[in-house]
Amino acid sequence: MSTVSKWMSWEGGIDLTAVTSPDLQMPNVIVHLGRMVNTPVGNSPSGMIFWQPDTNAMPLVFGFVGTDAKVGAYFGPAIFAGTPFEAAPVLNASIDIRISENSAYAKCVTGDYTFEVEMSEFSEPYLIDRKPSAMPPFHQQGVEMHAKKATLKVNGQAINIIIPPAGISGGPASVVSPNGVYAR
Numbered sequence: 001m002s003t004v005s006k007w008m009s010w011e012g013g014i015d016l017t018a019v020t021s022p023d024l025q026m027p028n029v030i031v032h033l034g035r036m037v038n039t040p041v042g043n044s045p046s047g048m049i050f051w052q053p054d055t056n057a058m059p060l061v062f063g064f065v066g067t068d069a070k071v072g073a074y075f076g077p078a079i080f081a082g083t084p085f086e087a088a089p090v091l092n093a094s095i096d097i098r099i100s101e102n103s104a105y106a107k108c109v110t111g112d113y114t115f116e117v118e119m120s121e122f123s124e125p126y127l128i129d130r131k132p133s134a135m136p137p138f139h140q141q142g143v144e145m146h147a148k149k150a151t152l153k154v155n156g157q158a159i160n161i162i163i164p165p166a167g168i169s170g171g172p173a174s175v176v177s178p179n180g181v182y183a184r
Contacts, residue, residue, distance in 0.1 A: 006078040006138075006184040010034030010046075012097045013142075013177035014106040016117050016150050017167035020053060020160060028052040028059075029152065029161060030168065031117050033106050035097040037071065039078075044068035045095035048075070048085065049108060049115060051154065065093035065110050079182050082137050104147065104176045114155050119147035119176055128180070130170050140169060142180020150174040 012035025017027045033047030046066030052059035064072040064085075072090035080086050093110035104119040123146040130140040152159045167173035 004183045007181060008037055008039045008075070008079055009179070009181040010037045010177070011179050012036065012099055013175075013180060014097055014104055014117055014119065015167060015169065015175045015177060016119075016152065016163070017173040018150075018152065018161035018163050020162070022162055024055060027164070027168065028055050029159070031106065031108065031115050031152065033065070033095055033097060033108055035095070037066070039071050039074045041074045042068055042071045044071045045097075046071050046075070047095065047108065048088070049091070049093075049110065051113065051115070061091070061110060061113050063089040063091040065091045065108055066095065067093070079138055079184065080136075081184075083135055099176055099178070114153075116153040117150060119150045119174060121148035122146065122176060123148070125178070128171060132184075133170065136169060136182070137184070139183045140180065141183075142177055144171060144175045144177045144180070146172040147174040147176055
């Protein structure tokens with residue numbers, strides 16, 4: 001029997017991983033948000049943003065985002081330990097997520113940046129039970145719907161994105177997740 005010492009769960013998740021050029025090997029866009037994220041240290045709208053439009057320069061936005069810094073500070077060392085996100089900064093942000101039967105919309109405002117993701121053309125919902133790997137190094141369980149169509153705007157400007165077949169979670173790179181849990 002294995003014990004769970006670190007965990008987070010969410011309701012109303014939006015997860016987009018993409019590249020802005022077909023020659024990129026690694027994603028330069030990650031918008032991973034939850035309408036409500038629950039942790040042992042508190043609950044708040046939270047997530048992660050990685051935005052590096054120029055891959056030869058530092059990311060313009062990189063960190064855990066949300067309305068509660070204590071919750072944001074939990075993610076790196078507790079959930080993402082051993083990954084490039086372990087020491088990511090915590091950024092104050094507002095998060096608005098709306099999910100309906102046919103579409104999903106997420107807006108995250110942090111610093112001088114506004115990220116908007118719209119998703120549609122969902123698959124039927126399915127259960128996930130992914131085992132830990134090098135990335136991500138935690139158990140994942142929950143409900144997902146693959147979004148076959150996704151768009152991104154940054155500061156109101158539409159960004160041309162290419163969505164790879166798999167994202168950082170090991171599943172599709174554009175999903176709506178009504179609920180789920182990460183555990184270590």
